[in-house]
Structures are given as C-alpha cells and as structure tokens.
Amino acid sequence: MSCVFCSQPNKILENDLAFAIYDKYPVNQGHMLIIPKRHVSDYFDLTVMEKQAVDRLLAAARNHLEKHYQPDGYNVGINCGKAAGQTIFHVHVHLIPRYVGDLNDPRGGVRGVIPDKRIY
Secondary structure, three states: OOOOOOOOOOOOEEOOOEEEEEOOOOOOOOOEEEEEOOOOOOHHHOOHHHHHHHHHHHHHHHHHHHHHOOOOEEEEEEOOOHHHOOOOOOOOEEEEEEOOOOOOOOOOHHHHHOHHHOOO
C-alpha cells in the first residue's frame, strides 16, 4: 500500500529533509502538517537532523500562518502509535492555528486528547 505522504505533490513549504502541507481534514483554518521526507512511522525514530529540519519548518509554517491567517494561538501535536490516535503511519506534526472563540473554553489545550482530563 502506498503512503499518502510519500507521494505528496502539494507542498506549501519545504527544506532538505521535510515539507509542509495543509491538512486534508483541517481542525481549523490553516491547519498544517509538517512531514519528514523519509518514511518513518514514529517521531522517536527520526534522526537528530530530521527533527531539526521538522523544527525549522514548524517555525516557517508558523510564519506562513501569521501572514495568511493571523491566528490568536497554536496547538502543536504529534500522534505516536495507534493508542495515541495515529492513523497514517508516517510521522507528521500538526500545527493547528487557534482563534479566539473557536472553542468556548480552550483551557487545557492538548490535554483535550483525553476529554475528562482537559480542565484541571
């Protein structure tokens, strides 16, 4: 079975080891994915150089979103493994722009992956 990220033609940003695209099923306007070019399932299996390339693109993607969407905040997340909700087993970092009012009470942020633990 082919990987949807390994054959991605619609790159928004790119460097030598990674690229960024808009998420096909965005949580919010401007939701982007930062993806290493090498097919690797788990973030923890990336090389140091790949992690640095992903991090550089994460910053570039934020600059892109600031220019085009002017979000009020961001969530950054990576699903590692089926139990964490990963459905495409090629590492991808979610950069989700957040806007005032997109959720009545955004407290807890990424803790919302387990809804009963979000607000503490």
